[in-house]
Amino acid sequence: MAKKHKPIRPLILAYCCNYCGYAGADLAGVSRIEYEPNVVIVRVPCSGRIGPEHIIEALKEGYDGVLVVGCHYGDCHFISGNYVSKRRFTLIKSILTSLGVEEERVRFEHISAAEGRRFAEVVNEMTRKLRELGPSPFVR
């Protein structure tokens, strides 16, 4: 994260798969849906690309929350990427919450290319919750 300017807080890192999540976020944009600006979107080829290391890294970098967005089950462009991603996500989330990291800081959502509004809602909801929780314990 760039250290030069003071980032918006809370700050969410959203890994969005190219075919659904990112397309959903794109739709939110072209439909001019207004939503909280507290999200940095990283477009990835498939949510299956995202594993525990990316979630850990985002927290270590000082993001207050991490969002992984994949397709609905059965819709994955690569057939099973979102299943794999969800399993990995579930395990690392379980470990993080066992260590006292708040549930709401790490979130997985299934959002299709047609659900621009849903994407905006998720970002708004997560931003509100993170605002209540306060800054991540890993902000240096």
Next chain:
Amino acid sequence: MVKKISLVIDELTGCEGCKMSLLELIEPLLDSIMRDEIEIVYAPILLDAESFDHADIALLAGSIRNSEDLEKARWIREKVDILVATGACAYIGGIHGLGNLFTWRDLVSGVFGNVNHEVADEIPSLLEYTKPLWREVNVDYFIPGCPPNPDTIAKVLDGIKRGLKPHEIFEARTVCDECPLKREEKSASKVLRVIDTPVEQSTDRCLLEQGYLCLGPSTLAGCGALCPKKGVPCIGCYGFVVKPGESFDNAIARTIASIGASFKIEPPERIDDEILDTIGTFMKFILPSFFIPRIIK
């Protein structure tokens, strides 16, 4: 004449298992000791020397759990050229690192009930959490294992003698590479526990593929696949393979991703319930080396 190597052996908070492994090593070393190539200058289990001025190599086992451990680790570090973190406790935190899931206050009251937490002056006080050596002092080499196989200890000592770097001593081989069980590239669709479903005595099939959570694919080789050979899944006591320059976090992440997620469980979110004790399964020895080494409250 070859220069005499002076050796220090000690243990901080541990179970004494590492000391047993180190003692086993003494026998093969006896020859060199007789020939005056190696001298043990400080080792409370063997000698009554109360101090030493300087030594070449220290084999230090155990983790840093209390103020005495911390003092001792620093004391030894100052006096030796090469500090070797010996055993899982010293290297990555060890099994009692799972105590980091509780605050030290909860641990004390859980065991002793409602006692006064004010510790008497003469007793070393507990630190906030269990730490591997690397969190407090510079470590030059490591010997994995809980306890390390004496062959592994000998291998590291030999590597040090030959001037190898730590990652040159261990290739990136895993327990699977040493395991004789047969793999068929299948993945299991449910998680089995040895306690509920004992492993078939005569099995020759990979335990992970049968559904037992075996950490062999991620765990550093060196034990000769001791556990899977006897039909018990590997619990990762040698620590995960860490590539040069890589963090423990990455090694842990890779393990969770490759082993945990290899189970074809549906719906995917059920995987955590199936495994039951996710953190205890994947971080049995390595929790104190994770970027969150203990419960945050």
